[in-house]
Amino acid sequence: MKILLTAINSKFIHSNLAVRYLKAFTDDLSYECSIREFSINDREEKILEEIIKEKPNVVAFSTYIWNIEMITRLSNLIKMVDKNIEILYGGPEVSYDSFNILKELNGDYIIQGEGEKTYREFVEYKLGEKKLESIRGLYFKKCNDVIFNGNRPLMNMDEIVFPYKEDENLDNKIVYYEASRGCPFNCKYCLSSTTHGVRFLDIERVKKELQFFIDKKVRLVKFVDRTFNCNFKFSTAIWEFLINSDTKTQFHFEISADILKPQELEILRKAPKDRFQFEVGVQTTNDDVLRQINRFVNFSDIKEKVLELLAIKNIKQHLDLIAGLPGEDYKSFKKSFNDVYSIGPEEIQLGFLKLLRGSSMREEAELYDMKYSPYPPYEILSTKDISYDELLVLKKVEHMVDKYYNSQKFNNVIKFFIDKFETPFDFFLSLGEFFEMKDYFNRNIGNSEYYKVFLEFNEKVLKSDNSILRDIIKYDYLTFNKRRGMPEFLESRMTKEEEIEIKNKLREYYSFKENYIESFCIDIKEFINNNTIINKNTYYLFGYNGGSVEITDKIS
Template identity: 75%
Template sequence: MGRYTLYKRYKTLNIERKKILMKILLTAVNSKFVHSNLAVRYLKAFTKDMDYECKIREFSINDRDEKVLEEIIKEKPNVVAFSTYIWNIEMIKRLSNLIKLVDENIEILYGGPEVSYDSQNILKELNGEYIIEGEGEKTYREFVEYKIGERDINSIRGLYYKVNDEVVLNGKRPLMNMNELIFPYEENENLDNKIVYYEASRGCPFNCKYCLSSTTHGVRFIDIDRVKKELKYFINKEVRLVKFVDRTFNCNHKFTMEIWEFLINQDTKTQFHFEISADILKKSELELLKNAPKDRFQFEVGVQTTNDDVLSRINRFVNFSDIKEKVEELLEIRNIKQHLDLIAGLPGEDYNSFKKSFNDVYSIRPEEIQLGFLKLLRGSSMREEAEEYGMKYSPYPPYEILKTKDISYNEIIKLKKIEEMVDKYYNSQKFNNIIKYLVNKFDTPFDFYYTLGNYFDYKGYFNKNIGNSEYYKLFLDFNKDILKEEDFILKNLLKFDYLTFNKRRGMPEFIKSNLDKEEETKIKETFKGVYSFKNYYIEVFDINIYKFIENSIIVKEKDYYLFGHEGDIIRITENII
C-alpha cells in the first residue's frame, strides 16, 4: 500500500473519528417547566444536515444544580452550549463551574441576550471557551464546521473565543434573511402541556430605551405563506398555546391582517398570544378581530406608564389616551383576552405618578395587569442614562431597579406588595366579585391593593405557604380588622367565587351551605329529568348574585344556582319562584 494511499486512509479515518466524537449538547434552562426554548431548536434545525451529534436538553431554574449537572454529564458531550437570559445566567455560571470540575475537557459555548453585549469582557469572566454574539444560527453552523474539521476558527464572524487567555473576535456578523431560518419544531416532537414559542419577524420599529430590541434597527419578516404553513403545524398538533415572540406583531398592517384572518378561519382550539402596540391598531384590524372566536387570541399591550412625559423620556412617542381608546374598543368585542403591562421605576415617574398610572390602567379593567419593575439590561440605553436619573439598580441579574431620584427604595417595596396582590387576586380571575365589592370601599383601586398588601404582610402570608381556602378567608379577616363592617354580603360573594373555581366537597366552614334539606328536595323534584344531580349540586345565596354581577346592585333576596362538576354554572332562581 503506497504512502499516499495510507495518508489518504489515515486522513479519512481521522475525519470520521472527529465526526463520531463530536457531540454538542444544546442546553436550555427555562424559567418554568411548561416553557420551551426556541433558540436551541433553531440551532439544531439549522445544522440538521451536518455530520455531528446534536441533542437538546431542557431544564428549569427550579431544578437542583446537582441533578442538572448529572444529566449533562450523562450525555457525554464534547461541547455544552447554553442559552442565556437574565433569569438563568446565575444558574448557568454555577453549572459551568461544576462541569469543568467534573471534566475539564468539556468545552462550553454561550449564546443568548445575556452574553451578547460586552461579550469580550463577559467571556473573560465565564468558565468556558466561546460566546456567540447576537443572532446565532449562521455562527453556530460555522462553529460546528470548525469542530468537525471543515473550517478554521478565525473565519467565523460573530464568535468570541479564547486564545492563550486572550479573547478574540473575527468581526461582527450581519443580520440574516429570515427565510433562511429552518422551522425549529420536528414532526414527532411532543408539545403536550407546553407553551410553544414562534416568531414570524425579528426586530422592532420602536426604540424604547429599556429594551434590547432598540439596539437593532428595522424589522425582518418570514414569507407569509411559509408562516401560515408553520402555524398549521401547531394547529394540527393541537398545541394549547402558541406565543409569538415578535416584539410588535401589528407593526406591518398587511402582514398582520393576513395572519389574523388566516387564524380566525381555522377550526382549532389552539390559542395564539401576540405582543401588540394598541395605539397603532387600525379600524380595519378591529373590524377583523370582531370575527375571532372567543379566546382564539390573547394580546399583551405594553402601556408601561400613563404619564406622557415619562413615555417621551423612554422614546415611546405615544399618548396614553390613544392606547386606552383602542384597548377599550378591544374590550367591547369581548372575545380577546388582554394583558396590560406597567413598569415601575421609569425615569421621571415618582410614586404618585405611578399610582395614577395604575388607577388609569385599572379603570379599563383588562383581564390581566402586570406590574413590572424596570430592569437595566446590559446594552440598553437606559443603563447608559442611569446616572442622569439617579438610578440605583442591582448589579446582579435581572438588574432590577432599587431606587431613582424620583422614587425611593421603600416606595418600590410598597409597589412590590401591590404587585403580588394584583397577580394573586386580580389576575387569577378567581376572586372577581369579592374584589369588585371591596375595591369600591376605597378612594382608588391602588389604595385597596396597597391596604390589602399591608394586611397580607401583617398576617405573615408573604413568608409562608397558605392553603387555597385561606386566600378566601383573608377577606373576611380583612373586613373584620380593617373595614370593620358586617360581612353578610361579603360571605355570599365569597361563597359564589369559591364554588365557581372549587368543588363543594371540602368547602371551608366559614362559607358553609345554608340550604336546608327540605328546600333541596323540593328543587330536585322541580328539575327532575332536566338536570342530573349526580353532575350538579345546588346552592342558595341570600343576595341576588346575578344583579350584582351585571349591575353591581346589592339586593337581599334568595338566588339559586346549580354548580356542575365540570365547571358549568346554571341560575335557576326564576324557575323556582
C-alpha cells in the same frame, strides 16, 4: 463530535426556541447534536448529572437573565467534573459586553447576537472544516486572552429553518414562534432597540408553519415578535388566516395598540372567542415619561384602541406597566395604575424596570440617579424620582394584583371591595398591607385561605359585617373550585329538608348526579350585573364539572 444544546427555562411548560433554531440550522452537518431542556426549579445536581451522562464534547447554554446565575454555577461544576468539556454560551445575557463576560465565565466561547450562522460555522470548525479565527460573531479564549472575530451581519429571514419536528411531543407546552425579527421602535429599556429595522418571514411560509401547530393541536403558541402589528399587510394576513382556521389553539401576540387600524379591528371582530391573546405594553400613562423613554405615543391613543378591543369581547388583553421609569414618581405611578385599571383588561402586569446589559437605559443610569442591582435581573432599586421604600410598597400591590385580579377567580369579591376605597390602587395596597401584617408573604397559605383572607380583611380593616361578603365569596369559590372540600366558613345555610324539597321540584329538569344546589342571601345576578346588593334568597345550580345557573324562579 457531540454538542449538547442546553436550555434552562423559567418554567417546565416553556420550550426554548433558540436551541431548536441552532439544531435545525445544522441538521445537514455530520455531527451528533442533542437538545436537553430543564427548568430553573430543577436541582443543579440533577441537571449536572444529566449533562454529564450525555458525554458531550461541547455544552452550549442558552442564556437569559433568569438562568445566567444557575448556568454560571453549572459551568463551574462541569469543568470540575471534566475539564475537557468545552462550554459555549449564547443568548441576550451574554451578547453585550461579551469580552468581559467571557473573561469572568468558566467557559470557552460566546456567540454574540443572532446565532444560527455563527453556530453553524462553529460546528464546521469543530469538524475541521473551518478556521476558528474566521468565524464572525464569535468570542473565544486563547492563551488566557479573549479574541473577537468581528460582528456578523444580520441574516436573511428566508434562511431561517423551521425548528419544530413532526415527531416532537409538544403536549402541554407553550410553543414559541417567530415571524419577524427586530422592532420599529427605540424604547430605551428594551434590547430590541439595539438593532434597527424589522425583517419578516414570507407570509405564505408563516401560514404553513402555523398550520403545523394547528395540526398538532398545540395548546398555546406565543409569537415572540416584538411588535407583531407593525406591518399592516403582514398582521392582517396572519390574523385572517388564523380566524378562518378550524382549531382550538390559542395565539398570543405582543402588539402596539395605538397603531391598530380600523380595518384590523374589523378583522379582529370576527375572531372566535379566546383564539387570540394580546399583550399591550402601556408601561406608563404619563406622556412626559413616555417621551423620556423614547415611546412617542400618548396614553389616550392606547386607551382608545384597548377599549375598542374590549368592546369586541373576544380577545383577552394583558396590559403591562413598568415601575421605576425615569421621571415617574410614586404618585405618577399610582395614577398610571388607576388609569389602566379603569380600562378593565383581563390582566395587568405590574413589572419593575430592569436595566439590561446593552440597553441605553443602563447607559443613562447616572443621569436619573438610578440605583439597580448588579446581579441578574438587574432590577431597579431607586431613582431620583422614586425611593426603595416606595418600590417595596408597589411590590405589595403587584403581588395582590397578580394573585387576585389576574387570576380572574375573585372578580365579584374585588367588585364588593373596590368602591369602598378612594382608588383601586388604595384597595390593593390596603390588602397587601394586611397580608404583610398577617405574615402571609412569608409562608405558604392554602387555596381556601386566599378566600378566607377577605373575611378577615373586611372584619379587621373595614370593621364590617361578613354576612353578605361570605355569600359573594362562596359564589366565586364554587365557580372555580369543586364543592367537595369546600371550607367550613363557606358552608351552606340550607337545611337537609330544604335541599330535598328543592330537588324534588327540579328532578324533571336536572340530574343531581351532575349538579348540586347552593343558596345565597342576596340577588347574585343583580350584584354581578349592576353592582347592587339586594337582600333576597336566591338559589343556584352548580355543575360538578363547572358552570352555574340560577334556579330561584323554578322553585318559587
